[in-house]
Amino acid sequence: MKFEIGREARALLLKTARESIRSYQQGAAYEPEEIPKELNFESGCFVSLNIRGRLRGCIGNFRSDLNIVKNVSEMACKAAFADPRFGPLSVDELCICNIEISILSPMVKASAEEITVGRDGIYILKGLSRGVLLPQVAVENGWDRETFLNQTCVKAGLPEDAWKEADTEILSFEALVFNENNLI
Missing domain, CATH: 3.30.700.20 (Hypothetical protein ph0010; domain 1)
Incomplete structure (x- = not known):
């Protein structure tokens, strides 16, 4: 960030x-x-x-x-x-x-290989389907990059591997995350 x-x-x-x-x-x-x-x-x-x-x-x-x-x-x-x-x-x-x-942060177009678990959030777009998962979701669930991409597709109502298709757009973003138990 x-x-x-x-x-x-x-x-x-x-x-x-x-x-x-x-x-x-x-x-x-x-x-x-x-x-x-x-x-x-x-x-x-x-x-x-x-x-x-x-x-x-x-x-x-x-x-x-x-x-x-x-x-x-x-x-x-x-x-x-x-x-x-x-x-x-x-x-x-x-x-x-x-x-x-x-x-x-502002979103940027990304390839699947550019996604870094723990740093990036993912926004998937394909046709009228859209899905977003925040960076902390992958960390909290212990997901690797592929699982994170799969689950973002599921959130968008798409098949798990839709991120591999040429007409699927992958955007990434970063987030500054804090809560009432952790202001640091």
Whole structure:
């Protein structure tokens, strides 16, 4: 990743995510305090919610036209209330969930051989099918490159080996990943 943000900026983004969800539950909108210069940039992001080590919601985008603080706020609410795999996050669940933020680099076209597990996320496109997996997913599951590519295809609703076909586009990106248990 070509950029880094400090501990205080990370803490502010995590607070923004949590308070955005809490405010949404109360029928209000959250407006963060003064945004430091360090967070004055546009970037895509994903916000993941985990309860006891299990995914409870994850939504993100690759937008490069929205301030990172605003994007984190919106993606946190979508992860909590609009992930079709889960029902809306309850107040009790918010109290015990761990929030993880992935700030994304721009995507670049890549070959399968250029993908590095632990560094790269993958975005697969073929026809109308699309699938994305964040860099940490391969590490968390102990996948090698081929398994990571296969699983990204599955996520896109494609056959596992669709990444080998000439009309399948592979894009890669990096992510700065941090959560409430690990601000380092």
